[in-house]
Amino acid sequence: MDTVKRMMLTMGFLLACFSAGAQTNLNIGAIFDEYGKQKGSILIELGKDVLGNHTNIKRYKSLIMPSDTATLRMTEEAMARDIKDGRKLLESRKDGTLESASYCLTKDKKSPEYEYLLFSNQSNRMTLIYVKGNFAPNRLEDELYKLKNLFIKINNKQIKL
Amino acid sequence: MEHNKYIRELIDKYLEGATSLKEEETLRDYFQGEKIPEEWKVYQAMFRYFIDERQKTETKRRPLRSVRLWMPAVAAACVALFFGLKFLSPAPPRLSARSLIYIDGKKYTDIELIQTETLRALENLSDNEDNVYSSQVEALDLFFSNN
Numbered sequence: 001m002d003t004v005k006r007m008m009l010t011m012g013f014l015l016a017c018f019s020a021g022a023q024t025n026l027n028i029g030a031i032f033d034e035y036g037k038q039k040g041s042i043l044i045e046l047g048k049d050v051l052g053n054h055t056n057i058k059r060y061k062s063l064i065m066p067s068d069t070a071t072l073r074m075t076e077e078a079m080a081r082d083i084k085d086g087r088k089l090l091e092s093r094k095d096g097t098l099e100s101a102s103y104c105l106t107k108d109k110k111s112p113e114y115e116y117l118l119f120s121n122q123s124n125r126m127t128l129i130y131v132k133g134n135f136a137p138n139r140l141e142d143e144l145y146k147l148k149n150l151f152i153k154i155n156n157k158q159i160k161l
Numbered sequence: 162m163e164h165n166k167y168i169r170e171l172i173d174k175y176l177e178g179a180t181s182l183k184e185e186e187t188l189r190d191y192f193q194g195e196k197i198p199e200e201w202k203v204y205q206a207m208f209r210y211f212i213d214e215r216q217k218t219e220t221k222r223r224p225l226r227s228v229r230l231w232m233p234a235v236a237a238a239c240v241a242l243f244f245g246l247k248f249l250s251p252a253p254p255r256l257s258a259r260s261l262i263y264i265d266g267k268k269y270t271d272i273e274l275i276q277t278e279t280l281r282a283l284e285n286l287s288d289n290e291d292n293v294y295s296s297q298v299e300a301l302d303l304f305f306s307n308n
């Protein structure tokens with residue numbers, strides 16, 4: 001009977017370990033999924049063709065969408081859940097409403113990569129950017145500037161927005 | 162009478178160790194009854210003792226047999242659950258080969274369009290009058306100097 005109990009406990013423990021590793025999605029992913037393909041939204045996901053070996057950014061995903069009180073609240077709540085023990089790099093509010101922010105999410109000690117969330121809300125348009133790369137928070141600004149310059153350089157002309 | 166004679170023969174055979182399983186079963190069934198001749202009461206006690214011991218052994222064995230039967234089933238269920246979680250759960254996101262853009266829900270793969278809109282998103286961050294980037298650098302400097 002002791003052998004049986006031991007086996008059952010071992011199986012249950014192994015199952016719990018494997019199960020814990022099975023799900024690693026961010027809460028902010030739900031915002032991208034929910035609003036990314038709606039009318040008025042612009043969803044971008046950069047692939048190897050753009051990022052390649054030109055930058056230390058390994059994943060880039062951005063969403064520009066119309067914002068209202070509900071979507072702003074949902075986005076802020078999702079970001080708060082993903083930040084957990086991460087770092088608030090910048091946060092700016094106006095009349096209690098989040099206007100701009102940048103966060104570094106909790107880093108996996110086994111991985112050299114950092115994850116960032118960047119947020120801006122202007123004129124009822126919200127911009128949400130997810131970036132992942134093997135660079136520390138003090139290099140974030142440089143990497144984003146490099147990304148911008150990369151596009152201008154590839155096009156060989158100044159892009160007018 | 163004939164039956165009792167037959168039982169007598171079986172008892173003698175049993176005591177000699179010559180009974181078959183079927184014959185022993187016949188004796189056990191007989192001695193489980195109530196109308197047993199007085200001279201055979203001692204045999205009844207003996208067969209009833211054997212019956213009790215057998216039942217006890219079967220009761221002890223049953224849980225182990227049951228456990229042995231459902232252990233592989235539990236192991237299989239755990240393995241199935243593990244693989245189910247692995248394959249049915251969303252896989253960790255991987256960098257795709259091609260960049261994509263969705264505008265009003267419609268997909269495009271035009272690189273220039275993607276680059277233009279990416280720049281627009283990045284510019285939105287710096288359009289904020291607080292100037293996200295320079296404020297960010299100041300915040301980072303403060304953070305690293307305090308740690």
